[in-house]
Each structure stands twice: as structure tokens, then as C-alpha cells.
Amino acid sequence: MNETHRDRDAEGRARNARPRDGLGRPLPYGTPGIERQPEGVVRTPHETLREAQRLLDAGMPFHAHEVFEDAWKSGPESERELWRGLAQVAVGLTHAARGNTEGGARLLRRGAGALTSYGEPRPHGIGIGGLVDWARELAGRVETGRTVDAEAEAPRLLG
Numbered sequence: 001m002n003e004t005h006r007d008r009d010a011e012g013r014a015r016n017a018r019p020r021d022g023l024g025r026p027l028p029y030g031t032p033g034i035e036r037q038p039e040g041v042v043r044t045p046h047e048t049l050r051e052a053q054r055l056l057d058a059g060m061p062f063h064a065h066e067v068f069e070d071a072w073k074s075g076p077e078s079e080r081e082l083w084r085g086l087a088q089v090a091v092g093l094t095h096a097a098r099g100n101t102e103g104g105a106r107l108l109r110r111g112a113g114a115l116t117s118y119g120e121p122r123p124h125g126i127g128i129g130g131l132v133d134w135a136r137e138l139a140g141r142v143e144t145g146r147t148v149d150a151e152a153e154a155p156r157l158l159g
Helices: 045-057 061-074 077-098 101-116 128-142
Strands: none
């Protein structure tokens, strides 16, 4: 009988426990990796932005996306698209840095589109206009086929 071992969490749900690199790519078991962000953490908007900016500045947009995902799932309905748009921008940067130029550009633009509805006043101090401009400009560069350096391209969330 050929049984496949599947990583499981404490509740028995399938979870990939393989280590990950800074861009969230799975590494072989036993390889040192970057610790994943814990799921389901409820943070204040300020804590979310501080942690996400730290991860972006470290060249880890995949991990920042997970922080934004927690905010979109736990925050008020009125802010759902804000956090979702930020998560899409972060995962767009992730794909672009991994060399997936088509997916990266598409997600950067999708995230920028979601953020445009927030405009002014600046929700939680987020510089929406500058972030939207950054995402669209980066999407255009990514479409030319250039892989980007996630750390060098990290956006500033608070304007």
C-alpha cells in the first residue's frame, strides 16, 4: 500500500509544513527557511501596517500578504477591500520577484484597483494615491519581462 504522508495542523487539516524562502516558495524538508506568519492573528490596523511594512522592507512580500490577509478576514466589512487590495499588491510583488511577470503585473493592477476606492482621507494613514501609482508603475515595468528585487521595490505604506 502506498500511503502519502500529508502535513496536518492540530485540527487535522492538511497544511504544508515545508520550509519556505523569503518569497514563500517551498524548500525541501530539512532546509532552513523563513518562518511562516501564524494564521488568524487579529491585529490592530497600526500593528498590521507596522508588521507588513517590516516584512516588505525585508524583501518578504509573501509574508506581508499573509498579514494583510488576516486583517481582511478579521477586520470590519467596511475595510475588507482595503486589506484585500493591500494583500493583492503584496502578492503581486511576490509573483514579480519570483519571475512570474504576467501574474505579478495582473495582481499589482488588481490590488491598485481595489485601493482606488479608498482615496482620501487616508485610511489608517495609508498613502493610497502613492501606493496605487507605485503598483501601476511597477506593473508596467514587470510586463516588460523584468524580474524585480522585492526588497529594493518595497512600497511605503504610510505616506
